Amino acid sequence: NSIRLAVGYAGVALAALVGISAAGIDLSNLALVAGALSLGIGFGLQNVVSNFVSGLILLAERPFKVGDWIVAGDISGTVRKISVRATEIETFQRQSVILPNSNLINNAVGNWTHRNKLGRVDIKVGVAYGSDVKRVHAVLLGICRAHPMVLKNPEPFVLFANFGPAALEFEIRVFVADVLNGSIVQNDIRFAIFDIFEDEHIEIPSAPRAVVESKKRESWPIDDDKIEAEFAERERLEAEAAAEQARLAKTKRRGRKPDPD
Known part of the structure; x- marks a missing residue:
């Protein structure tokens, strides 16, 4: 993979030089223009240049290759493609993640299959x-x-x-x-x-589970006047019903017929 990419980029650069020469363009003038623009382009494309140089380092040193299982931060998967700008990693969920090469150079990267798959x-x-x-x-x-x-x-x-x-x-x-x-x-x-x-008959213990008991009756919100009034009315009706039952029971014990009122 490293040799193929190096030969490919070298071929593109050589073809560009041959094309410029065949077109009759003076390379010295082109160099002057490129020098004048290099300062502004350099400030605007710092990340691109950093990733490009990092890609060349990865291709030369080969800390990992296509097919290796690597771990880069929270990303874990198989390397599918290494280019001069970014590296494509396919996770075990079949998600393709494109990582800039500068991240792989500046941060720690674990390689499970660097020398062998043991x-x-x-x-x-x-x-x-x-x-x-x-x-x-x-x-x-x-x-x-x-x-x-x-x-x-x-x-x-x-x-x-x-x-x-x-x-x-x-x-x-x-x-x-x-x-x-x-x-x-x-x-x-x-x-x-x-x-x-x-x-x-070897037991594998299980951790006890916490049981949370829910309240049987929730109290009404203090700041809700409508619900508070309904709650008070319900309590009043229940108290009156209880008092009426107590009065009927007392009257029955005395042997008197209860008043129709």
Whole structure:
């Protein structure tokens, strides 16, 4: 890719010079005009020049190439095209992101496949307190060694990471030949852990969920006069109904017929 772009731009520059010479234009006069305009153009096209020079540096040093998986800030994806102005990155959601080359030169860029595609996959697992930690370690190590994509060298490793607040925390570390298959390996190992833990009666604890009780009755807004008046009227009617029931009950106990009024 670097050689193709360099030859292409050199060919365009050579063709332009040959065309100018064939047209009979004096290059010395053109140089004077270009020199007079260079100052103003330089101030107006600083970013363009910066990206152009950065693109030449990327093509020469080749910190990443087409097909590499890179991480630049919040952008993570595969390099699809490198030009002298910008670099095209395709994310795993199939979105094309065009990054100016100066951003890739001035900021840190991670390359998962710089020299080779070998990479490590980490999986965190928590088990309940009271579990046999040595048995858990052996089970996790056996699951890793049984996976066909996990490399034997470097061999998989299971770390007893921490005494967590709700679980005993383990961390699985395995190496794969192609880091792009890391998600597949993680998925397979998690399924295997769930099935084998169930057979071995090893509990994976879950964090307690907070339950928020809603109020049965909301109070009326203090600053709303209409709702406040309706609330007071309803309270008054309920009080009168309660008083009437109490009066009827008292009259019934005395054995007198209640007044029609």
